[in-house]
Amino acid sequence: MVKTLNEINEKIKKGQVVVVTKEELLDLIEKQGIEKTAKDVDIVTTATFGPMCSSGAYLNVGHTRPKIKLGGGKATLNGVPVYTGFAAVDVYLGATAMPDDDPRNAVHPGEFKYGGGHVIEELVEGKDVKLEATAYGTDCYPRKELKTWINLKDVNEAVLFNPRNAYQNYNVAVNLSDRTLYTYLGVLKPNLGNANYCSAGQLSPLLNDPFYKTIGVGTKIFLGGGIGYVAWHGTQHNPGGLRGENGVPKRPLGTLAVIGDLKQMSSKWLKGVSFVGYGTTLSVGIGIPIPILSEETLKYAAIKDADIYAAIVDYSDAYPNGKTDVMGEVNYAQLKSGEIDIKGKKVPTSGISSYSKALEIANILKSWIKKGDFTLTEPVAPLPSAESGYKLKPLNERPIK
């Protein structure tokens, strides 16, 4: 049994498409088996909502009178420095940027109360944001200073463009040392005090398409509450890494670079967040529909939390020192139970990615597709595959003497 994307899109337009969330899919498979479900179901919606640090937005704020060249100058939005290495009024606001006077970890662990992610959330909420800039002045762009309120609805382009999102699996962080650690996977209590994980598990988009057969460049997605697209493979994409049975990654492998119009997104799905002792970032909501083109597609999308394994990594020594040692593996059903066993010790677990918000996104995307508002796209180019030889490399230092 093979369906085409065109057939499925026709069904969407006619209001006849059978679309379910990943959780509903699992119930169907349990009741009626893979073969019948593959025939019955056209699309399964997958999703994730969690902190994704390689995120940001570029804006064209519009020209002033007289004109100013922000490019090569300095600018801040609500005190947060933006990147001004583009043309006159194009700036890029990164999620982890912070005001120059933020104390960071001067007194460890720093609170990291406000940063680029928070500014993005405020822009999307419709709040006025302060743009302050200085420029070096040219004949064609003579102005040297600018202080103005701006608002998302008034700027020209405002594009969310995230170089790395939607990690295909991630580590489970623990702390073997005797002092508390403050990391991007949250606060790690000493002596295996807790284990933190960050993945939507069975709901996670790339885990449902482990070999990137349906998700590729140009795939249309739910991004931050609006429509977005997969723009490229994300940074650190590592398709050739360790996989288990059924191709399910056991380590962090694939990633996506995503893009979309910030003006049609929602602050419910783009949230500025703070990681004590680590930094600020943006939590991003992403939803990706997977067309069930064949029984094979369904077999990949049938994975459950119990089928997905992650590596337990010590963040006191192994991770910061780039050691590849892994303390063991554990699956997401075990992690979500609230407690796992590590070398005979019962260790409480905490998530950093929100499973319940991911489920909400999967339901929203399902409703868009059912309404006929959202048709699926065929990728225009594939992501680098597991057999491509594409590999994540470390930086081999060549010190400058």
Add this chain to the structure above:
Amino acid sequence: MTTSKRIVLKFPKEKIDQPIVYKLIKDYDLSFNILRANIMPDDEGLMVLELTGEDANIKKGLDYLKKQEVNVQPLEKDIVVNWDKCTQCGACVAQCPVGALYIKDRKTMKVEFDPEKCIACELCVLPCPPRAIEVKF
């Protein structure tokens, strides 16, 4: 009947160098566990106690404190979860030493808060990425 009650005490500036709470033991036959004790930036004194004893004695003890111009509030009111800000990630769950923040339904993975269990240790506040947990003393 013996009960336990968790209370937040605020001592005005003028009173912070006077011994006050020892009388709860001496005169009112109560015992207490000090959960927190601080001098606040404005020189106010702050104490979080778990008072244990006979109901009637607890009432008398609290009246004594109020007569000493100590502001007394039940603890439950003071840690508040802003559910609009909460992103339901569960990062707080493993930080809470008493299980006041917990996930009841492991299918939905929704985070719940039981103010009765909370001891206002504040270990959840900074680990919460959206900073949805507010301390209102």
